[in-house]
Amino acid sequence: MKLSRLADQIQTSPILTFAAEINARKAAGETLYNLTVGDFDPAIFPVPDALTEATIAAYREHQTNYPGALGLAEIRSGVAHLLNRTCGLDYGAKDVIIASGSRPVIYAAYRAIVDPGDKVVFPVPSWNNEHYAAMNGARIHTVETDPGDHFMPTAEMLAPVLEDAVLLALCSPLNPTGTMLTRERLEEICELVVDVNSRRSDHLKPLYVLFDQVYWMLTFGDAEFAHPLAICPEIRDYAVFVDGMSKAFAGTGIRVGWSTGAAHLLDKMVSVIAHVGAWAPRPDQAAVGKFLFMDEEVDAYLEKFRGALEARLDAFHEGFMGLRERGYPVDAIAPEAAIYLSVKIDIRGRTTADSKALASEDDVQRYLMDAARIGVLPFSWFGAHSHGNWFRISVGTCELEDIDPVIAGLAAALDNLAPA
Ligand SMILES: Cc1ncc(COP(=O)(O)O)c(C=O)c1O
Known part of the structure; x- marks a missing residue:
């Protein structure tokens, strides 16, 4: 039966479908390493204890009514406090809005900026922009990196x-x-945006920047996050920033996100969020508000968390570099941030021992799952088609001791291919 054009177009995430398949096979007794989802295993990466305690306390205090459209004052102050002390900004509670995670913030920003037919540009690979752009009828222009x-x-x-x-x-x-x-x-890109806007007529919509920084607290080694506003304050009226608890504090199920940026834009995003009812739950807002003022707990948690993620990403990187040195057709980019590693597994066009051709990235992905026992995601699933054979590894559900067997399993699967 007929539905809207949006309904005809909209798709569930293939990533979640693939991850569900892996989990079903695991539940049926197979040994598989699920390196697909951008989520955490709470048994390995729990949220901060202080946050759990504050959440329980908020329920005991009966903080269970509507939280208000903007979010509770204490969490908005808490977010401003975090950003000011770590990014050198000068925010107050009035500069922050709260939503039930980063996704509603992104959705609201697209709604507030993009009309059907408007051109939206994003580099690929990229996470989910095609869905938000499609929901708004945007004209998508991707830039392959x-x-x-x-x-x-x-x-x-x-x-x-x-x-x-x-x-x-x-x-x-x-x-x-x-x-x-x-x-x-980043500075060059921000200056470019300011420059484009300086030439755009006042009666046209300016060029806005949606800057998703949800992984900004998870950086490794020399990699350092620079906030666009700290390096190019002139971008202030055109920029909206997306952030939240999901990644930096392993709180994907807590559903607390926030946004900062151009006031006239946030004002409209609040209305979108309110009409969708995508407020973060009040007890979680109250708890996060308290937690973000606990500087010592926040810093200690992040240090330990970053260390554990970096150890896993480094181990994968070393494993891939070791295989490469031994002549295997693989490569990897040294980890800089987040919970992901870019790896290249260059076996498209090869033939398996049972004479199946690995013609596409999806064939390679299937072979890696069946023969190497690993679930990884091709960059084509993130909109990038120019550089085949690159995949995402996520370490959010991975134990350190799993990594050697994964690398050994990969080597064995590559050994089993017919010679190139
Ligand atoms: C870049 C990026 N932004 C936003 C999100 C969504 O975060 P949330 O769980 O806060 O909605 C994700 C989740 O994977 C992400 O990778």
């Missing part, structure tokens, strides 16, 4: 396509690559 640039865009790549765009969606650190924009590159 290169492994040599760690799959990050440059101002040079973006300049030719921004002149008639209303939205540039950026994410750094990036899902799916685990890499991030350097301070210099």
Whole structure:
């Protein structure tokens, strides 16, 4: 029976469908390593204890009525406090809005900016922008990035396509690559946006930037997050920032996200969020509000969490580099941030021992699952088609001791292919 055009178009996430298949096979007794989902196993990566305690306390205090459209004052102050002390900003509670995770914030930003037919630009690989753009009837323009640039865009790549765009969606650190924009590159892109807007007539919609920074607290080694507003304050009226508890505090099920940025935009996003009813639960807002003022607990948690993620990502990276040195057709980009590693497994076009051709990235993905026992996601699932054979590994549900067997299993699966 007929439904809306949106309903005809909208798709469930293939990532979640694939992850569900892996979990079903595991439940049926197979040994499989699920490196697909951008989620955490709470038995390995629990949320901070202080946050759990504060949440229980909020329920005991009966904080169970509506939280208000903007979010509770204490969490908005808490977010401002976190951003000011770590990113060198100067926010107050009035500059922050709260929603039930980062997704409603992204949805609301698209709703507030994009009209049907408007041009939206985003680099690929990228996480989920195609869905938000499609829900708004946007004209999508993707920009393919290169492994040599760690799959990050440059101002040079973006300049030719921004002149008639209303939205540039950026994410750094990036899902799916685990890499991030350097301070210099980010500064050049911000300056480009300011420059495009300086030439755009006042009666047209400006070029806005949606900057998704949900992984910004999870950086490793020399990689350092620079906040766009700290390096290019002139972007303030055109920028909206997306952030939340899901990744930095392993709280994907807590459903607390927030947004900062241009006041006139946040104002309309609040209305979108309110009409959808996508407020974060009040007890969680109250708890996060308390927690974000606990500087010592926040810093201690992040240090330990970053260390555990980095150890896993480094172990995978070393494993891939070891295979490469032994002549296997693989590669990887050293981890910079988030919970992901970019790996190349260059076996498309090869033939399996039972004479099946691995013709597509999906065939390679299936072979890796059946022969190497690992679930990984091709970058084509994140909209990138120019550089086949790159995959995302996620370590959110991975034990350190699983990594050696995964690398050994991969080597065995590659050994089983017919010679190239
Ligand atoms: C880049 C990015 N932004 C936003 C989200 C969504 O986060 P939330 O759970 O807060 O809705 C994700 C989740 O995978 C993500 O990878």
